[in-house]
Amino acid sequence: MVAVSETPSRQEQKGRTREAILNAALELSSTHGFAQISLRQVSRQAGVVPTAFYRHFESMDELGLALVERSFLTLRTMIREAQRDPQVFENIIDASAEVLVRVVKQNRMHFAFVARERASGSAAVREAIQRELELFISELAVVLARLPNIETWSSEDVKLAAGLFVRNMVYRAEQVVQMPEGRPDREEEITRKARREMRLIVLGFEAWES
Amino acid sequence: MVAVSETPSRQEQKGRTREAILNAALELSSTHGFAQISLRQVSRQAGVVPTAFYRHFESMDELGLALVERSFLTLRTMIREAQRDPQVFENIIDASAEVLVRVVKQNRMHFAFVARERASGSAAVREAIQRELELFISELAVVLARLPNIETWSSEDVKLAAGLFVRNMVYRAEQVVQMPEGRPDREEEITRKARREMRLIVLGFEAWES
DNA sequence: TTCCTCAGTGAACATGCGTACACTGAAATT
DNA sequence: AATTTCAGTGTACGCATGTTCACTGAGGAA
Missing domain, CATH: 1.10.10.60 (Homeodomain-like)
Structure with missing residues (x-):
């Protein structure tokens, strides 16, 4: 040897x-x-x-910040990869809901950390997560702004809609995290609900007038 | 004496x-x-x-559960009182947004507790809050079900919409809690955003087909 | 080869913690 | 008036914590 x-x-x-x-x-x-x-x-x-x-x-607080940074790095990478999925172009809503569940399952602990510490961590950790989520919303807003119904909106309205989307996704992600292992029925249910919620919001988009 | x-x-x-x-x-x-x-x-x-x-x-855990119970009791009482406000009948959305901000400001600590421990408390506390929120959503669903556009929906869809509403309100409540004292401009901004988000969701209602 | 750097060690400390226990004294019951 | 109940006290314990300090020994530079 x-x-x-x-x-x-x-x-x-x-x-x-x-x-x-x-x-x-x-x-x-x-x-x-x-x-x-x-x-x-x-x-x-x-x-x-x-x-x-x-x-x-230097302290547990600094560790916490490093953990926020690393988690969001992982999450952003995964979601960018998921966006290359050809299905996403064909049917944004249905594909997104499935991608959401899949991505969260793959990185359960990172999502759990973010979801949990968003509301309850130390002030520094909380602010860092808040900032990252805002960034995320802005990114989504850029994508949304290209959609046909939305082109004419004010940028504030687009961000509002993006925020609604992201916050609902965070909530559904929390549910996936809490989901017990090996329950495809629960998984299916969460996916279905996420899909319908997104549809409801999108219908709002279509009827919106600034 | x-x-x-x-x-x-x-x-x-x-x-x-x-x-x-x-x-x-x-x-x-x-x-x-x-x-x-x-x-x-x-x-x-x-x-x-x-x-x-x-x-x-018996333990801190039991204290936590008692705190959940007391907080929700306070919150429910306040919100039921607010519903008697005559303005609420005239214009549900605009009045609700203002009531939300006012009620949260009056009971800042109770809301802060619920928002924070919802995601991060002990398992028992988390579950208790989850259950109370579900109850809350069901209550709202009953109110919503009487609205003209919604009468024909399946009860699952009504709960879905109610959930969207309540979760968004929880988020805005978190913001009010974090809001520094004596900033009427921030307060005004939160109210305005909450109002528009609710409008966007309601527009979705109107276009929904089960 | 010689010296230096520095990631990881191990003992020691003061402090705050949860909980067990025997207690007190006033309100409630007899 | 005599007795019981029980909310609140005070002491004492073993334990985990954050941080300090002087240390070791292998990797890297001279």
Whole structure:
């Protein structure tokens, strides 16, 4: 047998430990909520002594912010990939509802973190999530603005509609996160409801006059 | 001088202490979140020794449930009173938006508690809030079902629409709670947005076909 | 080869926590 | 008047926490 793995450089090793801490925090907070987990618990789960934590983050608060950043990075990547799905062009609403459920299931913990800490994290974490969601709404607004019925709206109205959409999606995402494993019936129900809600909102679009 | 106040009965006194504990918990959790406050902090703020806590609640979890119950009781009472406002009959949407902002401002801490713990409390607290919100949606659905455009809908569709409404109201309520004191401009903005969102949804109603 | 850098260690600390226990004294009951 | 009930007290405990400090030893630079 030959040793295949090279000795990792110092940077690499540091990066790995950092990842281990982030993952430990994400996992622990998925059951108890980020606010209630301790620096020592996170370190223990990451396989590291409490003092080593400080080599990577100054405080739990800073860890929280890093977690927000990483979660949204994952989510944005996934959703951009999903937008390339050819189905999405054919029927935006039906495809979006299915994509939503699929994407959330694939990244359950990231969504759970965002949904939970949005309302309850430390002030800094809350604000960071709020900002990211606003960004998300603005992105969607740009997409919406190209739709036939919407071209003539004021940009404020488009953002309003986008906000309605995103907030409803966040709610349905929360439900998918809470959903017990292996319940395709619940999954189907959530997808169906999301689809109908989006239809209802879109019907509002069509009748809107600024 | 004559002693005006009668000596309170044992029951009365117990009730007062219970209230003191509930208020202490509500106030403390408005800054740090219910999950992070300790039995000792609550007792201290209520002016009582930690052990006395157990005469009223078996655990912090039970306190949390009592807080959910009391908050929703307050909220339901206020909203039912608001429904008697004659303006509400004339123009449901515009009046509702204003009532929403006013009611939330009057009971800031109760709304803050519900909004925050909805996503992040202990499992028991979360489920209790979820259940109360479902009840609330059902109540609204009954009101909506009497509207002219909606009479013919299936009851599932009516609940769907009611859910959309309530969830959006919860979101706007969160904003009112976070709103800094003495900012009538922010208040006006939130009212205006809530109004338009509700209009957009109502337009969807009108175009809906089951 | 020699020296330096620095990610991770391990012991020690003060503090706040939940809960058990025996208690007090006034209101309620007899 | 005598007795019981029970909301609230005070002490004491074992435990987990955040942070400090001096340390080790392997990777990287000289």
